[in-house]
Amino acid sequence: MIEQIYPDIFRMEIPLPGNPLKAVNSYVIKGDGRFLIVDTGMNRPECRRAMDEGLAELSVDLQKADFFITHLHADHLGLVSDLACESAKIYFNYPDEKLMKNPRHWDDVRKTALVNGFTEEEVTSALEKHPGRKYFKDIPLSYTLLKEGDRIAIGRYVFRCIETPGHTGGHLCLYEAEEKIFFSGDHILEDITPNISMWADGGNPLQDYMNSLDKIDGFDIKHVFPGHRRIFTDHRKRIAELKRHHEIRALEILAVLKKSHQSAYEVASQMTWDIDCKKWEDFPAPQKWFASGEALSHLQYLFAENKVARETAGGKIYYSLT
Numbered sequence: 001m002i003e004q005i006y007p008d009i010f011r012m013e014i015p016l017p018g019n020p021l022k023a024v025n026s027y028v029i030k031g032d033g034r035f036l037i038v039d040t041g042m043n044r045p046e047c048r049r050a051m052d053e054g055l056a057e058l059s060v061d062l063q064k065a066d067f068f069i070t071h072l073h074a075d076h077l078g079l080v081s082d083l084a085c086e087s088a089k090i091y092f093n094y095p096d097e098k099l100m101k102n103p104r105h106w107d108d109v110r111k112t113a114l115v116n117g118f119t120e121e122e123v124t125s126a127l128e129k130h131p132g133r134k135y136f137k138d139i140p141l142s143y144t145l146l147k148e149g150d151r152i153a154i155g156r157y158v159f160r161c162i163e164t165p166g167h168t169g170g171h172l173c174l175y176e177a178e179e180k181i182f183f184s185g186d187h188i189l190e191d192i193t194p195n196i197s198m199w200a201d202g203g204n205p206l207q208d209y210m211n212s213l214d215k216i217d218g219f220d221i222k223h224v225f226p227g228h229r230r231i232f233t234d235h236r237k238r239i240a241e242l243k244r245h246h247e248i249r250a251l252e253i254l255a256v257l258k259k260s261h262q263s264a265y266e267v268a269s270q271m272t273w274d275i276d277c278k279k280w281e282d283f284p285a286p287q288k289w290f291a292s293g294e295a296l297s298h299l300q301y302l303f304a305e306n307k308v309a310r311e312t313a314g315g316k317i318y319y320s321l322t
Helices: 045-057 094-101 105-115 120-129 205-217 235-257 264-268 285-304
Strands: 002-006 009-015 023-030 035-038 065-068 090-093 143-146 151-154 157-163 172-176 181-185 223-226 308-313 316-321
Touching: 002 223, 009 045, 023 045, 023 223, 035 151, 090 094, 094 143, 105 120, 120 285, 157 205, 205 235, 205 285, 235 264, 235 285, 235 308, 235 316, 264 285, 264 316, 285 308, 285 316
Parallel strands: 035 065, 065 090, 090 143, 181 223
Antiparallel strands: 002 009, 009 023, 023 035, 151 157, 157 172, 172 181, 308 316
């Protein structure tokens, strides 16, 4: 599906078959003899066909196209290696690019999963099916790295880069102050809740995310163009809903830990998830992965708040109430 959402700005839905997200929004901004494409879809044939059809309908010449990638996840970055011509600028962010260059990244992820309750078999299965490994072409790309306040001019628009860490460590959004439009990537979504996971990156991603929500709450925004699902207008209302969602998640985890000290994996198995499975054992490996990663980010958040304690026993990490 293609729709014009603003003067010289178009939204294309790029399908994600078999993925709960269903589709990713890829945006095309037309300038004076140049195009800017925001996010691309995964590196898989279904995405490439939809992208090719959409670009043809919009008369986009890839020889004259640049790309802005909001963050490193494969549904946003995966196809850019096939689409970008030699002359293209691929705008990206420093923290995500650094993580992608880390040769130990997936080994670190595996170790983190194992110490937080996954079995070897489950980790192997989850990583084999992980979209970040299956649908991303690992070839060197020349990125134009951007940071807070950097600007991209295209046609009638001048976009300012806004750093919004949380969903990933380097998540980057675009804001056009004159028109008050905001490309939010996966920072703020209207119909679904962005996954805030913690694996090998360390830090406190949920606290980063909450801080980023507070930051964007202060912006004057008329239209939010998200990475998934529908476009929306009231960003402050949605921010309040997202913050409340994570507060409820944290309370749910504290209630789970009243039973006993547990690993992040065990905690995740007792939380409520919007997935069509009757019990945890029926969850597909990727969904167990994302659920446990989100549980871990909340546990780290609560640990930093001194509401839970953390200990290591038998090579596993366990959490308990303070």
